[in-house]
Amino acid sequence: MEDFQYLRPATIAAAVLLLAQHKGKARLIAGGQSLIPMLRSRLVRPAYVIGLEAIPELKRIEPRHGGLRVGAMVTHHEVLTSPLVKERATILSDAEILVGSPAVRNLGTLGGNLCHNEVGADPPPALLALGASAVIASPHGERRLPLETFFRGFLETALGEDEILAYIDTSALPSGSVWSYLKCRQRSVDKAIVGVGVVLRIEGGVCRDVRVALGGVAPVPFRAKKAEAAFMGERPNDRIIEEAAMAAVAEAEPMSDAHASADYRRKMIGVFTRRALRQALEIKS
Amino acid sequence: MKQSISLEVNGESYKLEVSPNRLLLDVLRDDLGLTGARRGCEDSICGACTVLLDCQAVHACSVLALRASGQRILTIEGLAQGGKLHPLQEAFIQYGAIQCGYCTPGMILAAKAFLGENPHPTEHEVRWGLIGNLCRCTGYMKIVEAVLAAAERI
Numbered sequence: 001m002e003d004f005q006y007l008r009p010a011t012i013a014a015a016v017l018l019l020a021q022h023k024g025k026a027r028l029i030a031g032g033q034s035l036i037p038m039l040r041s042r043l044v045r046p047a048y049v050i051g052l053e054a055i056p057e058l059k060r061i062e063p064r065h066g067g068l069r070v071g072a073m074v075t076h077h078e079v080l081t082s083p084l085v086k087e088r089a090t091i092l093s094d095a096e097i098l099v100g101s102p103a104v105r106n107l108g109t110l111g112g113n114l115c116h117n118e119v120g121a122d123p124p125p126a127l128l129a130l131g132a133s134a135v136i137a138s139p140h141g142e143r144r145l146p147l148e149t150f151f152r153g154f155l156e157t158a159l160g161e162d163e164i165l166a167y168i169d170t171s172a173l174p175s176g177s178v179w180s181y182l183k184c185r186q187r188s189v190d191k192a193i194v195g196v197g198v199v200l201r202i203e204g205g206v207c208r209d210v211r212v213a214l215g216g217v218a219p220v221p222f223r224a225k226k227a228e229a230a231f232m233g234e235r236p237n238d239r240i241i242e243e244a245a246m247a248a249v250a251e252a253e254p255m256s257d258a259h260a261s262a263d264y265r266r267k268m269i270g271v272f273t274r275r276a277l278r279q280a281l282e283i284k285s
Numbered sequence: 286m287k288q289s290i291s292l293e294v295n296g297e298s299y300k301l302e303v304s305p306n307r308l309l310l311d312v313l314r315d316d317l318g319l320t321g322a323r324r325g326c327e328d329s330i331c332g333a334c335t336v337l338l339d340c341q342a343v344h345a346c347s348v349l350a351l352r353a354s355g356q357r358i359l360t361i362e363g364l365a366q367g368g369k370l371h372p373l374q375e376a377f378i379q380y381g382a383i384q385c386g387y388c389t390p391g392m393i394l395a396a397k398a399f400l401g402e403n404p405h406p407t408e409h410e411v412r413w414g415l416i417g418n419l420c421r422c423t424g425y426m427k428i429v430e431a432v433l434a435a436a437e438r439i
Contacts, residue, residue: 005286006305006351029349036347037328039306049305053352077341101417103395104329106341107348188416189330 001039008051012058012137012166015050020139020162022048028164030073030112033104058111058166061085066172069135072111072165077102079110089170091179091197095126098181101189111165117151120191120216120259124151126181127168128213128223129197135167142166154219174209177201180280184216184268186259192216193260194268196248196276200231207231212244212273217254217265224248227273236281245274290354294319295363303350310334310345313360321361321390325419332418335391336360342398342417361390364397372438373397373431382431384422392418396432406436 007026009015019026026048029035038044052058058073061082068088070079079085080096099105099113099122113121114134124147132147139162147168150158159165173179177199184194195215201208210231215221227248234240254265287302294317303312310327313319313336325333327346334345337359364371373393376382383389392415399414400406406414411432412425420428 001306001308003304003306006288006349032349032352033329033347036308036349040327051352100329101332102399102414103332103335103342103344103417104347106338107343188413 002042002045004039004046004049006049006051008054010054012055012164013139015052015055016137016139016162016164018048018050019164022050023161026050028052028115030109030115031075031107032112033100033108034112034116034118052164063088064169067170070110070168070170072115072167073109074111076100076105076108076110076113080105088172089130091126091129091181091199092123092170094179095122095181095183095195095197098122098183098185098192104189110168114147114150114168115157115159115165117155117157117220118191119154119219119257120185120193120195121221122181122183122192122195122215124221125192125195125197125213125215127170127197128221129179129181129199129211130170130173131199131211132168132170134165135169136163137166138163144169148223151220151222173199174201176203177209178280178282180276182272182276182279184272190259194265194272195221196269196272198273198276198280200277200280202236202281205235207234207236212248212276214248214252214269214273217252217269219255224251224273226251231277236277241274241277241281241283244277245270248273288351290351292350292353292358293356294358295360301350305349305351307350308346309336309338309343309348309350309353309358312350313345313358319360319362323387323390325387325391330419331388332391332395333388335395335418337394337398340398340401342395344417359394359397361394364393371397373400373435376431376435376438377428380427380431380434382423382427384420388418388420388422392420392428396435400432400436400439404436404439406433408433 027046058071179199200210212224230244230247323333325331
């Protein structure tokens, strides 16, 4: 690992000023579970590493308009064990328990996970299915971005060089909503080959809301909007579920990598989308 | 530029000057001579370097030493008290849960943290709790048995 200077701002304002001051030469560190391997392999060589651990407001989980505000520095373990998350964003808890191993979850943070945008991360599809948004701080103030537009490319996000992901906001789900997050992987500690998050609501036997999100299959996690369209306004049955799953397969452009081929991913998108929809609807297979 | 840090390791306080790029694992092994935390994959996968940081299991290969400043660290060297082995260590010996021994310190410390949160686990929960620790010898059966037996004795 190359040498660097370690900076530890105590406020968000101080942190973004440091970023602006050292533009292009600094990296933020949250829990370090993604950045430290990147530093070790010299994939990144920052002159300055800015630690966010001394900023209290980034470490809180708070209720907000019936939904939640989760600080970017909240660890996976804290998300997982939070009764508030369990109550208001259960699908996020369901996804968090599948992140890495206990040791990774004890240090790794939700914000760090989102900002690295590693392929196959579990929280993104769950949060996309929840319709979450990112609150981003910079020296010029705050902006809010739907999470759908936050992920931009392989290991890339919409964050500018002087910006910090401060909070992740989720809104209240309408009553009667159901959900499921499922993950296809080889070993328990692996990232998802396919991760599927589904949140939907059936009213009067008809699907009124549906979000289907996929991770692990492409450089960027995304909403499978054709799958959603196949489901929306329909009465769920085996045929509709199958159509939605096949729509997800058709709209994904999966990649091949060391973990799985594009063909395998395509197959598993179908299998896991179908299972996630069935599980959310409590259809026993 | 080096920074001053203070670590409490196995109940003893240390004041150290470290470069910001030093990892906790390297400081434990190379500066303090505590080689129980093993250098394995160095990529947060194998768990051989697991130590407890304020009672939580972490991979020492993925923690900057300066981030551990002010925290209590437990390595395998600090687990036995007054010359008496910890019930997990005894159970690992009794059940033959050790073969080559490389994963053992991390496995025992991960199990200790796990039992701290879940004192009466099922076999499935033990396996789930130890997913971050690889063993290439035992096939895990004896490790799981040892952790279940130790849970009864703690």
